Amino acid sequence: MVALLLLPLFGLDEYWIYILTIGFYYAVLAASWSLLVGYVGRISFAHAAMSGIGAYASILASTVWGLPLALSIPFAGLSAALIGLAIGRLCLRLHGAYLGLTTIAFSEIVRITITAEHELTRGSLGLAAPALFETTGRVPYYYSLLALLGVSLLVMWLILRSRIGLFFAAIREDEDAAASLGVRVVRWKIFAFSFSSAVAGIAGAFYAHFVQLVAPSMMSIQEMGFILSMAVIGGFQNIFTAALGGIFLEILLEVSREIGEWRMTIFGLVVIAVLRFAPNGLFGWAQRLIVGRGP
Amino acid sequence: MTLLPQGPLLEAESVSKRFGGLRALDAVSFTLEAGELVGLIGPNGSGKTTFLNVLSGFYTPDTGCIRFMGRRIDGQEPATLAARGIARTFQITKIFRRITVLENLLVPGLTDWTIGRQAAGEKARAILARLDLERLMDAPASSLSGGQAKLVEFGRVMMLEPRLILLDEPFGGVHPTLKRLMHDTIRDWNAEGRSIILISHDMGSIFDLCARVVALHAGRVIADGTPEAVRNDEAVIRAYLGVDDTGAAS
Ligand SMILES: Nc1ncnc2c1ncn2[C@@H]1O[C@H](COP(=O)(O)OP(=O)(O)OP(=O)(O)O)[C@@H](O)[C@H]1O
Numbered sequence: 278m279v280a281l282l283l284l285p286l287f288g289l290d291e292y293w294i295y296i297l298t299i300g301f302y303y304a305v306l307a308a309s310w311s312l313l314v315g316y317v318g319r320i321s322f323a324h325a326a327m328s329g330i331g332a333y334a335s336i337l338a339s340t341v342w343g344l345p346l347a348l349s350i351p352f353a354g355l356s357a358a359l360i361g362l363a364i365g366r367l368c369l370r371l372h373g374a375y376l377g378l379t380t381i382a383f384s385e386i387v388r389i390t391i392t393a394e395h396e397l398t399r400g401s402l403g404l405a406a407p408a409l410f411e412t413t414g415r416v417p418y419y420y421s422l423l424a425l426l427g428v429s430l431l432v433m434w435l436i437l438r439s440r441i442g443l444f445f446a447a448i449r450e451d452e453d454a455a456a457s458l459g460v461r462v463v464r465w466k467i468f469a470f471s472f473s474s475a476v477a478g479i480a481g482a483f484y485a486h487f488v489q490l491v492a493p494s495m496m497s498i499q500e501m502g503f504i505l506s507m508a509v510i511g512g513f514q515n516i517f518t519a520a521l522g523g524i525f526l527e528i529l530l531e532v533s534r535e536i537g538e539w540r541m542t543i544f545g546l547v548v549i550a551v552l553r554f555a556p557n558g559l560f561g562w563a564q565r566l567i568v569g570r571g572p
Numbered sequence: 573m574t575l576l577p578q579g580p581l582l583e584a585e586s587v588s589k590r591f592g593g594l595r596a597l598d599a600v601s602f603t604l605e606a607g608e609l610v611g612l613i614g615p616n617g618s619g620k621t622t623f624l625n626v627l628s629g630f631y632t633p634d635t636g637c638i639r640f641m642g643r644r645i646d647g648q649e650p651a652t653l654a655a656r657g658i659a660r661t662f663q664i665t666k667i668f669r670r671i672t673v674l675e676n677l678l679v680p681g682l683t684d685w686t687i688g689r690q691a692a693g694e695k696a697r698a699i700l701a702r703l704d705l706e707r708l709m710d711a712p713a714s715s716l717s718g719g720q721a722k723l724v725e726f727g728r729v730m731m732l733e734p735r736l737i738l739l740d741e742p743f744g745g746v747h748p749t750l751k752r753l754m755h756d757t758i759r760d761w762n763a764e765g766r767s768i769i770l771i772s773h774d775m776g777s778i779f780d781l782c783a784r785v786v787a788l789h790a791g792r793v794i795a796d797g798t799p800e801a802v803r804n805d806e807a808v809i810r811a812y813l814g815v816d817d818t819g820a821a822s
């Protein structure tokens with residue numbers, strides 16, 4: 278973390294500052310997705326959609342309603358949280374494949390709706406977003422996304438080490454047992470879904486005001502696949518390893534640009550290998566090696 | 573314990589529950605006075621677990637009603653009933669394997685938001701000491717034996733300080749030493765004024781612990797009385813023999 282704070286000061290070139298900034302964005306998404314999947318044990322393929330909802334919500338709130346970004350970004354989080362709440366209410370009683378399919382369906386509905394809509398969202402052309410800072414330099418964005426990552430990891434960590442984290446663990450393992458002991462299973466699952474959506478929405482808003490142009494493709498299943506790969510390869514049983522996976526994979530994506538779309542095939546294979554051989558992810562595995570508990 | 577309203581602690585009135593064409597519970601009426609320890613027996617598939625699921629909020633009865641401390645509880649959520657004083661264990665043990673033994677007890681302990689971590693931790697430790705699990709406190713629950721896991725379920729129940737405890741087959745596959753500890757614990761609970769419904773195929777335990785036994789067969793109450801009377805009841809003998817033909821009774 279300290280190293281990340283200092284990097285730009287040592288004259289890291291603009292290009293890499295840009296890549297790392299995007300990496301921080303993905304780290305927030307991978308970590309918040311892991312909160313839901315790794316800690317509560319509920320799958321969602323709507324996380325990229327939530328980020329997109331946040332991005333569009335913040336852009337529209339600032340351009341159409343004229344809200345300052347300091348308000349439109351929280352509004353983005355709120356929008357994603359409310360939509361997450363609604364979906365959670367609708368489908369968190371479903372299990373496994375049903376939940377997964379419902380979230381995919383939702384994600385695609387959002388993406389296609391935005392693609393088809395021209396008046397407000399300009400369809401697949403994409404929507405220009407106001408910049409977060411007046412300067413054209415990338416360093417302020419680097420620090421704001423890093424701060425966002427730090428704050429969201431901190432908030433998630435605080436939640437997870439509170440009694441709510443214990444309820445999550447109980448729900449993940451056995452909903453019936455948890456309910457019989459007084460845990461409000463449905464309420465906490467909806468909370469987890471809604472909260473992780475809010476984090477994704479805020480991240481999406483920051484991203485939008487950084488890159489200044491968003492398109493519906495940020496909600497694609499492929500994008501969701503990226504987030505999933507990052508979390509799984511980093512280690513989705515832990516928000517910190519998942520976040521590292523986000524930064525790590527974004528860097529890897531850049532350095533392997535030359536091999537083009539093959540990257541996705543390779544990532545897919547790595548995800549499968551990690552799930553099979555290192556279920557705690559590469560960083561979880563490395564951590565265990567270092568701490569000496571064996572793989 | 574605080575004053576109870578007049579009348580029985582628990583009253584099930586003509587409760588029925590079907591699964592498709594199967595009548596798992598067929599107009600079951602049952603009354604439990606505060607402080608009673610009742611054994612619930614019956615051949616496999618007679619509806620014992622289903623009855624427990626209905627009492628603890630996991631199933632809503634199709635017809636009939638259930639009153640607890642004078643108020644309707646049928647159709648309420650399990651978590652609500654846990655908070656109102658009904659706690660249960662499961663026939664197939666459901667401990668949280670990936671967290672520690674202590675944390676297993678903290679889950680119910682912390683569902684009451686007025687209780688802090690410190691207080692819940694102290695309470696959990698005292699309970700674990702009573703169950704002879706103190707030294708395993710920080711072990712992951714997955715490392716426990718089957719019997720110890722059942723004891724953890726006992727411990728979680730105690731954290732809730734329930735008025736009514738529902739035990740589904742707690743002695744299955746448990747080592748005799750642990751079984752004795754469980755017997756003692758159940759007697760202690762009862763002496764503290766808690767009411768208990770104990771499902772067990774272990775007739776020795778039922779006879780040791782219960783002054784009253786209720787027998788179910790095919791979803792109906794076929795006998796209700798002292799252990800002696802129920803054991804010698806013709807309908808009960810026939811029910812068990814009938815199941816014996818298929819080799820399912822134990
Ligand atoms: N969720 C369910 N769906 C369908 N049928 C069920 C369900 N739960 C129970 N049953 C059926 O209802 C009947 C009563 O089952 P129940 O589990 O209550 O019996 P039991 O007396 O507890 O038996 P055992 O002694 O084997 O534990 C059985 O025929 C069982 O197959």
Ligand SMILES: [Mg+2]
Pocket residue numbers: 620621622663
């Ligand atoms: Mg049963």
